[in-house]
Amino acid sequence: MQMVTYYDECKWQDTADGLAVEFIDSAGTRLAEVSLYNLDAKLWKFEVFVPDRYRLEGAAPAGLVYSAAAAKKVAETILLSTIVVRS
Numbered sequence: 001m002q003m004v005t006y007y008d009e010c011k012w013q014d015t016a017d018g019l020a021v022e023f024i025d026s027a028g029t030r031l032a033e034v035s036l037y038n039l040d041a042k043l044w045k046f047e048v049f050v051p052d053r054y055r056l057e058g059a060a061p062a063g064l065v066y067s068a069a070a071a072k073k074v075a076e077t078i079l080l081s082t083i084v085v086r087s
Contacts, residue, residue, distance in 0.1 A: 004085055005025050005031070005083055005084045005085065006084070006085055006086070006087045007076075007079075007080065007084050007085065007086045007087065008086075008087050009025060009026040010023055010024065010025050010026070010031065010084065011023070011024060012034075012072060016035070019035060019036045020033065020034065020035035020036065021033070021034050021035075021068070021072070022034075023072070023075060023076070023079070030049060031048070031049055031079055031083070031084070032046065032047065032048045032049060032075035032076075032078075032079060033046070033047050033049075034046045034068055034071040034072055034075060036068075037064055042066060042067070043064045043065070043066065044064065044065055044066070044067060044068050044070070044071040045062065045063070045064055045071070046062060046063055046064075046065065046071040046072070046074055046075045047060055047061070047062040047075075048060055048061040048062070048075050048078045048079060048082075050078070050079075050082050050083055051082075051083065054082045054083070061078050
């Protein structure tokens with residue numbers, strides 16, 4: 001039996017006074033993380049924690065963008081294309 005993670009049961013949770021946030025499901029499982037990577041360049045890093053079948057050569061989807069909002073949007077898009085379902 002496969003467990004389904006619904007988008008409306010997930011939320012962004014601040015973990016470091018606005019410098020990092022985690023996207024967690026209703027059980028508290030961390031699905032993605034967004035954190036400030038470089039203050040001077042205002043770069044935000046995102047990483048999405050997906051099962052091995054969605055990884056490329058064992059690496060989780062990750063990247064750098066210019067805003068926290070953009071990093072969250074990219075992480076959510078990856079999750080919605082892989083392990084999270086809209087209800």
